[in-house]
Amino acid sequence: MTAETKRLLTTSKAISEAIAQEMERDASVFAMGEDIGTYGGIFGATEGLLAKFGPERVMDTPISETGFIGAATGAAIAGMRPIVELMFVDFFGVAMDQIYNHMAKIHYESGGNVKVPVVLTTAIGGGYSDGAQHSQTLYGLFAHLPGMKIVVPSTPYDAKGLMISAIRDDNPVLYMFHKGVMGLGWMTPNPRATGHVPEEPYTIPIGKADVKRPGKDVTIVTLSLMVHRALDAAEDLAREGIDAEVIDLRSVIPLDREAIIESVKKTHRLLVVDEDYRSFGLTGEVITSVIEGAFDHLDVPPARLAYPDVPIPYSRPLEQFCLPNRETIAAAARQLVG
Amino acid sequence: MPSNDTLRAMHRQMVRIRLFEETIQQSYFEGKLPAFDIAAGPVPGEMHLAAGQEPVAAGVCAHLRPSDTVTATHRPHHVALAHGMDMRRMAAEIFGKDTGLGHGKGGHMHLFDPATNFGCSGIIAEGMPGAVGAALAARKQGRDDIAVSFFGEGAANQGAFHESLNLAAVWKLGVVFVCEDNDWAISVPKAKSTAIASNADRAAAYGMPGVLIPDNDPVAVYEAAGEAVARARRGGGPSLIEVKTQRLLGHFEGDPQLYRTAEEMERLKATDALHIFERRLVDTGVLSEADAAEAWAAARAEVDDAIGFARTSPYPQPSDALLHVFA
Numbered sequence: 001m002t003a004e005t006k007r008l009l010t011t012s013k014a015i016s017e018a019i020a021q022e023m024e025r026d027a028s029v030f031a032m033g034e035d036i037g038t039y040g041g042i043f044g045a046t047e048g049l050l051a052k053f054g055p056e057r058v059m060d061t062p063i064s065e066t067g068f069i070g071a072a073t074g075a076a077i078a079g080m081r082p083i084v085e086l087m088f089v090d091f092f093g094v095a096m097d098q099i100y101n102h103m104a105k106i107h108y109e110s111g112g113n114v115k116v117p118v119v120l121t122t123a124i125g126g127g128y129s130d131g132a133q134h135s136q137t138l139y140g141l142f143a144h145l146p147g148m149k150i151v152v153p154s155t156p157y158d159a160k161g162l163m164i165s166a167i168r169d170d171n172p173v174l175y176m177f178h179k180g181v182m183g184l185g186w187m188t189p190n191p192r193a194t195g196h197v198p199e200e201p202y203t204i205p206i207g208k209a210d211v212k213r214p215g216k217d218v219t220i221v222t223l224s225l226m227v228h229r230a231l232d233a234a235e236d237l238a239r240e241g242i243d244a245e246v247i248d249l250r251s252v253i254p255l256d257r258e259a260i261i262e263s264v265k266k267t268h269r270l271l272v273v274d275e276d277y278r279s280f281g282l283t284g285e286v287i288t289s290v291i292e293g294a295f296d297h298l299d300v301p302p303a304r305l306a307y308p309d310v311p312i313p314y315s316r317p318l319e320q321f322c323l324p325n326r327e328t329i330a331a332a333a334r335q336l337v338g
Numbered sequence: 339m340p341s342n343d344t345l346r347a348m349h350r351q352m353v354r355i356r357l358f359e360e361t362i363q364q365s366y367f368e369g370k371l372p373a374f375d376i377a378a379g380p381v382p383g384e385m386h387l388a389a390g391q392e393p394v395a396a397g398v399c400a401h402l403r404p405s406d407t408v409t410a411t412h413r414p415h416h417v418a419l420a421h422g423m424d425m426r427r428m429a430a431e432i433f434g435k436d437t438g439l440g441h442g443k444g445g446h447m448h449l450f451d452p453a454t455n456f457g458c459s460g461i462i463a464e465g466m467p468g469a470v471g472a473a474l475a476a477r478k479q480g481r482d483d484i485a486v487s488f489f490g491e492g493a494a495n496q497g498a499f500h501e502s503l504n505l506a507a508v509w510k511l512g513v514v515f516v517c518e519d520n521d522w523a524i525s526v527p528k529a530k531s532t533a534i535a536s537n538a539d540r541a542a543a544y545g546m547p548g549v550l551i552p553d554n555d556p557v558a559v560y561e562a563a564g565e566a567v568a569r570a571r572r573g574g575g576p577s578l579i580e581v582k583t584q585r586l587l588g589h590f591e592g593d594p595q596l597y598r599t600a601e602e603m604e605r606l607k608a609t610d611a612l613h614i615f616e617r618r619l620v621d622t623g624v625l626s627e628a629d630a631a632e633a634w635a636a637a638r639a640e641v642d643d644a645i646g647f648a649r650t651s652p653y654p655q656p657s658d659a660l661l662h663v664f665a
């Protein structure tokens with residue numbers, strides 16, 4: 001692709017563009033949440049939508065999360081396709097019952113007769129000293145609860161295609177964007193948060209991982225902002241002659257186990273990198289899938305780097321100690337190869 | 339009417355809160371400009387300041403003792419200082435230092451102080467049930483200590499608000515619920531989130547007195563809080579006080595505030611309750627100009643000392659992150 005044909009967008013612009021295009025295409029799509037109207041969403045995911053579609057289709061809500069998240073489920077069952085945002089995933093506790101006992105279970109409880117096409121959007125992740133209640137990722141927690149699909153894009157291109165797929169999906173989809181991949185002007189600059197996004201609508205299948213960097217020596221499975229960190233680490237490793245393959249899961253549910261196993265069959269080494277808490281979560285699930293599906297192909301025991309099992313501390317040196325980063329990812333990969 | 343000593347003490351309280359927060363604000367922007375980077379500088383992360391809301395903290399906390407429990411929100415500094423939190427250890431926590439209240443684990447939205455029975459939460463309305471529990475414990479332990487829960491008008495639409503009021507009322511607990519109505523929940527004005535004009539009216543639904551203070555006047559807050567605190571202390575049950583206060587700054591520092599008009603910002607500046615109160619005390623002879631100047635100078639010295647302490651304190655060891663998960 002030549003530079004002239006590139007259409008560069010940040011991830012947040014890619015998401016709001018996807019929502020706008022679906023709202024134009026389908027009158028049953030509407031958006032609601034806290035500060036999504038005039039403010040455009042604290043992380044910009046709904047920027048410009050109020051001006052385009054008006055307050056009937058882009059609704060600022062009171063701070064009544066059980067109410068409006070539950071209402072999204074009710075409206076979806078009644079034939080609408082709501083997109084409902086709750087700013088930070090850390091806040092989901094206040095509306096948990098509506099999410100995991102209702103949104104996620106009604107289709108199953110109805111024996112498949114009732115559909116709940118809600119897209120529940122939220123920001124995840126830390127690294128900027130926002131403390132224990134504003135920095136978690138928590139997709140492992142929601143992935144444990146059957147009935148919701150979960151997408152966690154890392155690039156503007158994926159973000160748009162996955163949002164369109166999520167809106168068109170007949171199931172509840174939890175759409176989680178890391179604050180660090182949004183390309184926001186007030187976060188630490190991240191060149192990987194801006195990229196080519198075609199103007200015309202397109203979909204990316206939910207449940208399909210993407211090889212963000214092909215390699216033959218070690219497979220690094222990760223997602224969200226950690227994809228960026230892993231790609232940085234892979235550049236360092238390449239200079240040492242280690243060729244790392246970086247797999248971006250993009251979806252947690254369904255998990256693309258085939259893509260992971262395929263890669264491990266080629267590299268024979270597995271490192272899983274995750275910003276979510278270490279125990280009982282994504283890293284364990286990925287490693288188990290490989291043990292079950294490609295055990296004989298592993299040359300060395302699989303390794304994982306994740307957030308230690310502690311709440312997220314505020315102070316910078318404490319938080320940075322806990323987070324996987326370029327150096328620790330490269331070191332872990334080196335050890336597997338070495 | 340509060341005594342002249344009390345009026346002067348409330349003035350001093352409001353002044354030290356304002357100066358503390360102004361100094362935190364300056365520190366916050368260090369290292370973040372010209373291109374704002376929320377992760378940079380000596381005070382990273384989100385920062386919610388309470389300029390304009392000092393009358394609520396000063397008027398209510400004037401009636402409290404350290405053994406009374408206070409819970410606050412993501413915007414906690416004014417309440418913490420008014421309730422007697424050590425300014426040095428509070429500043430150190432905001433700077434993420436080992437000498438901070440929580441050894442840097444909590445940060446500005448998570449200040450916990452056993453010495454003054456203070457706690458706060460970044461989750462809207464979720465500090466309220468804890469206040470109910472503190473009042474319940476006081477009764478079980480035979481103490482006449484009470485609990486005060488501060489929250490914004492936005493929080494009054496969250497389930498925890500309604501559950502907490504009902505619990506406190508049905509168990510007749512010594513809780514004072516203080517709604518700081520600054521008219522804004524981030525970018526959403528109260529009129530767009532709340533179908534009635536006054537949250538004080540909601541008190542009736544739970545069987546407790548509800549009082550509206552319409553004008554951010556520290557004296558009116560002091561008087562209403564005096565009654566509510568006395569009632570709570572003598573076992574008379576909970577009360578709800580709503581104060582129409584003012585958010586002079588953005589929701590958080592760095593908030594572009596495109597949702598507010600220039601006229602509103604001008605009006606706020608002209609009606610800054612701290613300056614109006616100070617003028618009134620001087621005009622009525624409660625405070626001399628020299629007293630007023632002395633209050634600002636004393637606060638300046640106290641704040642500089644606290645911020646200096648915070649700046650020069652060491653950071654915790656990185657691996658200390660793994661401590662304190664369990665007792």
Ligand SMILES: Cc1ncc(C[n+]2csc(CCOP(=O)(O)OP(=O)(O)O)c2C)c(N)n1
Nearest residue numbers: 091413460461462490491492493522523524
């Ligand atoms: C449960 C929950 N929902 C949403 C938020 C995000 N949020 C933080 S502050 C805020 C507005 C709060 O408004 P108000 O209660 O009036 O307090 P103020 O900020 O005006 O002091 C919101 C929506 C949160 N922290 N917790």
